[in-house]
Amino acid sequence: MSEAEAFTYRPIGIIHSPHTDPEATPVQGAFARGVRGVVEVFPPYAAGLKDLEGFSHVYLLYHFHLSCGFSLLVKPFLDVVERGLFSTRAPRRPNAIGLSIVALKGIEGRTLHVEDVDILDGTPLLDIKPYVKRFDEVRNPRCGWHEGIDEETAARCGGRK
Amino acid sequence: MSEAEAFTYRPIGIIHSPHTDPEATPVQGAFARGVRGVVEVFPPYAAGLKDLEGFSHVYLLYHFHLSCGFSLLVKPFLDVVERGLFSTRAPRRPNAIGLSIVALKGIEGRTLHVEDVDILDGTPLLDIKPYVKRFDEVRNPRCGWHEGIDEETAARCGGRK
Numbered sequence: 001m002s003e004a005e006a007f008t009y010r011p012i013g014i015i016h017s018p019h020t021d022p023e024a025t026p027v028q029g030a031f032a033r034g035v036r037g038v039v040e041v042f043p044p045y046a047a048g049l050k051d052l053e054g055f056s057h058v059y060l061l062y063h064f065h066l067s068c069g070f071s072l073l074v075k076p077f078l079d080v081v082e083r084g085l086f087s088t089r090a091p092r093r094p095n096a097i098g099l100s101i102v103a104l105k106g107i108e109g110r111t112l113h114v115e116d117v118d119i120l121d122g123t124p125l126l127d128i129k130p131y132v133k134r135f136d137e138v139r140n141p142r143c144g145w146h147e148g149i150d151e152e153t154a155a156r157c158g159g160r161k
Numbered sequence: 162m163s164e165a166e167a168f169t170y171r172p173i174g175i176i177h178s179p180h181t182d183p184e185a186t187p188v189q190g191a192f193a194r195g196v197r198g199v200v201e202v203f204p205p206y207a208a209g210l211k212d213l214e215g216f217s218h219v220y221l222l223y224h225f226h227l228s229c230g231f232s233l234l235v236k237p238f239l240d241v242v243e244r245g246l247f248s249t250r251a252p253r254r255p256n257a258i259g260l261s262i263v264a265l266k267g268i269e270g271r272t273l274h275v276e277d278v279d280i281l282d283g284t285p286l287l288d289i290k291p292y293v294k295r296f297d298e299v300r301n302p303r304c305g306w307h308e309g310i311d312e313e314t315a316a317r318c319g320g321r322k
Contacts, residue, residue, distance in 0.1 A: 005285065006169050007224050009256040045255060048233040050245030054305025058247075061222075061258055063168050072209035084211030086219075086289040089296070094206055095170040095287045097222055097258070101297060124166065126256045128247040133302050134315060135250070136262060141294050144215025154295060 011124035013041040013110075015062060017117045022066055037102070037117030039125060046110035049128075053107045057131035058114075062098045063124045064091035078149050087144055098123070101131060172285035174202040174271075176223060178278045183227055198263070198278030200286060207271035210289075214268045218292035219275075223259045224285045225252040239310050248305055259284070262292060 017037035039060065041049060052058065070092040073082040085093060102114040112128075178198035200221065202210060213219065231253040234243040246254060263275040273289075 004171070006171050007257075007285075007287075008167050008169050009258070010165070010167050012255050045233065045247075048246035048255075049248075050234065051248035051306055052245055054303065054308075055248065056301075056303035057299050059260060061256075061260070072206065073211065084213055085209035086206075087210075087212035087216065087291050089290055089293070093288060094173050094209075095222075096168075097170070097288050099220060099222070099260070099290060101299060124168075126168075127254060127258050129250055129260060130248050130305060130307075131299055131302055132250070132307050133299075133304050134307065134312075136299070138218050138262060138292055138294075138297070140217075141292055142215065142217035143294050144291060145212055146291075146293050146295065147215075151295075 009063075009126055011042070011063070011126065012045045013039055013125035015039050015060065015117075015119050015121070015123040015125055017119050017121045019117070019119065020121045022120060032116050032118040034115060035117045036105075037114050037119065039112035039114055039128070041110040041112070041125070041128075043110065049107060049110065049112075052128070052130065053104065055104055055130040057101055058104050059129040059131060060100050060102055060119065060125060061127040061129070062100075062119060063126055064093070064096040064098050065122070065124055066120065067091040067093070067096040070094050078154060079145060083145055097126065170224075170287055172203070172224070172287065173206045174200055174286035176200050176221065176278075176280050176282070176284040176286055178280055178282045180278070180280065181282045183281060193277050193279040195276060196278045197266075198275050198280065200273040200275055200289070202271040202273070202286070202289075204271065210268060210271065210273075213289070213291065214265065216265055216291040218262055219265050220290040220292060221261050221263055221280065221286060222288040222290070223261075223280060224287055225254070225257040225259050226283070226285055227281065228252040228254070228257040231255050239315060240306060244306055258287065
């Protein structure tokens, strides 16, 4: 493995949401409670959705398609000072992969109805993974600079990037 | 956006762990409690690690470098029947991206010391994101076919894929 190695991924679907303005899209699903979206999985991958509807929450991995370039220091919309990129969820990353947890409300054919969507309309989907409590539950996390942000500020800033 | 569109990602680092045998690697960090690993971030990206040490847990996104091809139905190692791929965390996926939550024990320069590592030694790192309670906490999840797997079985099978 070398730094020059490259991996090529292709979209397996597309995410539809009410968020069409990058400047007004909530930064994470927790600030988009109740916002509904639709995930369309392309036909070649539809058979892989079997058994998924038993899960109340799923991870969506996607490509930040409007992101261009990256900075290693960024000023998060929730904060007033520059932070290291990897301590943030900012979209401009060396590999522009986004990660959101959404509530899965139902599946019809190859269409997933999801809630708590903070993702821009038209975003290319890379993967779906189930949220599994025994793998993913974190007890008593320490959350770095986020701990200095009160809930009121978070809620106020949540709708603006 | 079309199905033919492709995204190219390059490793930003490499993950070192005691797991050298794909057949014996725990399937997720929850079955690898206490297993230590080291994440080496390549020099061009080191500045992005600022502020990360305030977080007790991080997501690692990585490329399943030994995975080849995919099946839309897979028999999870924890189960005896075939499940839809997207209801599993199996490595053979259309886009072979892995996702693990690990405990961050410390950072020295561009080296992260992590725990609860279920990742193969030599795995190319794609991204690091902080675990943020206000974004990522899921209360009372329903976990589909996983709910039929008792903890004893999970613990027994945890070390084998």
